Amino acid sequence: MSIVLENLVKRYGATPVVDHVSLEIEDGELFVLLGASGSGKSTILRIIAGLFPADEGTVWLHGRDVTNLSPQQRNVGFVFQNYSLFRHMTVAENIEFGLEIRKVPKAQRAAKRDELLELIGLAGLGGRNPRQLSGGQQQRVAVARALAFEPSVLLLDEPFGALDVKIRIQLRQTLKAVQRRLGVTTILVTHDQEEAFELADRIGVVERGRLLEVGPPVELYRRPKHEFVAQFLGSANLFAGNLQENQLHLGSLVLPVPPSPDDQPSEGQVAVLFRPEDLTLLPTNETTPVPVLGRGEVEGVQFLGTLQRVQVRLQPLPGIRPLVANYGQADVRLQVAHLSRADDHTEFPVGQPVSVGIQSFHLLPRAAPRLLLCIDETCDKEYIASATAMLPALNGGSVTVFVVGGSDAAAQQCLADARASLSGLPAVTFKARRGAPASEVLREVHEGNYDLAIVRGTAIGRLDRSSLAEEVVQHAPIPVLVVKGERSALRRLLLCTAGGEPGKLDVLFGGRLARRVGATTTLLHIASSQPQLVPAIVGEYPSTPMLVESPNGRVARHLEQGAQTLQSYGVRAEVKTRQGTVLDEILTEAREGDYDLIVIGGHLSTNAFRESNIAADVVRLADRPVLVVRGALN
């Protein structure tokens, strides 16, 4: 093993940018770390080079623990995106720098330099000033400089990022050839999946500081294990399906699942991945040899040479739901690849009706959210019972029970109680911490990479100071479920939408929750600044044409899109508008409609002097559970 990483952790403040990354890289391998910008992939690379210290974990290079060594002692070649050539030195001096530092005799230096210049295709340009070279040539020099002293590993941080496409492709080939020739173990960091596919022996996909999945390009593309990887590499049509006795149920379709060597999910809810080439386009009237996913029409065609990429819009299909709905679209949109051959005269003009046939598919486990169940110093038994009852609805992949505040003895007692009542659930971990509850919970939220936090709401009327729930709701960057009152069933959800981005998020999140638990939803809009009367109850979508005469076209459109989105999830949706003060109307509607849960979008409160935060007010005054939605949809 050339490079071994063990549980690397790096935090900025409380936020982990590298989160328990472990990795083993073979001798001579070209490994690509792939991730969006800000995912932490460059930080991993710099930790390996010793340019950043890791907070936790170990770095091994060729069996040597280098975690506490300086970059000088690690013997690592590093190439930055912006070349970083020494501008006051010639190309030759740049390449020889590492050798000169190591006091290699002049003749040997010159030989090595000429060999490398030859290898990178810049023979005879050693006397040039870096300024006289093009960007691509400069980056070649940077690679040669990093290789000159025969480093144990070569690390490249987005090396082609600053170059234009044509040069980039040339340079990839040069790099691959040089790397093969010298056999140096290499890690390359990039956000460009095409680059990763072309260069990598293996790819590691990094997201939010975590190394999600590692494998050869084909493996990751064909058989990803994470929804994120499926979507990040290539285009993906992802659907929610159900797996029972080796048969995939997708709406009314039942497909046999071929036995597979790797660990595919065996039972229950799964994500179904159709790559564009897994689907095939058929004329609508033909009887087909393959199962048909649905009928629709061609929405657009891109000619890409080898193949055509066809966008198809399917009519809503009973029981067939895309994993993540596009906001405002009840229709299902698909990407289908069509190979263009010389003898093939099929054309797909826009608007043509087609059937989409299934040729193959891949199953992956549904991303299971990580839940943080917070228990404060009161150790309220009723709260723990209600929250526990809600856990199945939240579909938690793992639950962390977090006891905070109070004396040590009380916390231990509380932990024991919680253990007793949660003993039936899988994947539960328990933690206890002393200190101010709100700040400890927020710290755990920041450090733990959770997808949802559950906190106890205090009884109505305590207006003197803000409660734990309000603090968490205002400052946590993830959705927060505030458990209040005695309800734990989720049959009727009230989705409060304001008509902006947070509105979208709460509809999407609320819709997925409603789909999972089979709840009905009411989409509520409060017209606060509009003195005009708007229709009070518009009825159930889509039976009543609704809100066409609304005074505010934007709001009407938003509500209609919201209702369509919910419909695409297969969730019963009703649209209501009320007029008055936002807070009062939400609370009144919640009481009158006897809802089980209020879902509301929250803004992060960064300013302590901000006059009000509707979500926090609802949390304080409501007499039932509130879900405050925020952050990335996961």
Next chain:
Amino acid sequence: MASIATQESVVVPPRPQIRARRVAWGRVLLIGIVLAYLGVLILWPLLAVLQGAFAEGVGRFFVELSQPELRRAFWLTLVLAAGAVVANGIFGTIVAWVLVRQNFRGRSFLNGIVDLPFVVSPVIAGYMVLLLFGRTGWFGSLVEATGFRVVFSWPGMLLVTVFVSLPFIVREIMPVLQEVGVEPELTAYTLGASGWQTFWRVTLPNIRWGLLYGLTLTLARALGEFGAVLVVGGAISGRTETATLYIFGALEERQYTGAYAASVVLGLVSFAVLIGMEQLRRRSEVKR
């Protein structure tokens, strides 16, 4: 419509001529203003000084210059200026590097404080040194015990000269360091260069033009310093009298020729520094 169009086309042709003449007048006027302004403010006084210096003949000019007090004054000025250049060259570079490359608590406070010598009057700077090192000052007893004089002696004067010229080098180097970025230094580390090697072989060559420009500004400022060295040094003739203080003293004693002669020499040195600085600036611009 058609008639209007023809009318317009008749009016148009003379326009360029009028415009050209207007621009020409404006140019002449602007150049005239610049000439008059610079002439009155710079050339005229310069000529007056030159005329004063040579009013009693070239021989007298050299006699005045050969005064031992004056030679000592020039020597002191050069020593102080050289001291400021060396001290700020070393410490200014360190300050700039630390402020740009290191992240620590209070960095922005320090960054603000660096400019203090620009906004505090040199006289006040001198007074601060008096308060610290004077007989009754904070370190007064300490200084007295060692028998080392600070106030009314060259160490104090050097101290204030370094103080008033501190920001130049820091402010010249910081933007260069920022522009170059940290990557060349990090690259040098990964190539095996120690911190010291990296500084000499990578960082210093990258900032050399900014540093040289800062050094020249420091030198010019130190040569012309008056208020601070007056307060700290007390202008004791032959001992703590710099060139500027000598000129001031000579004027007070109505020895105009001596004052003017010294002024001419000091002016020539400053002028040489100015030219050198301009040359460096050009070179650094080409290099950047």
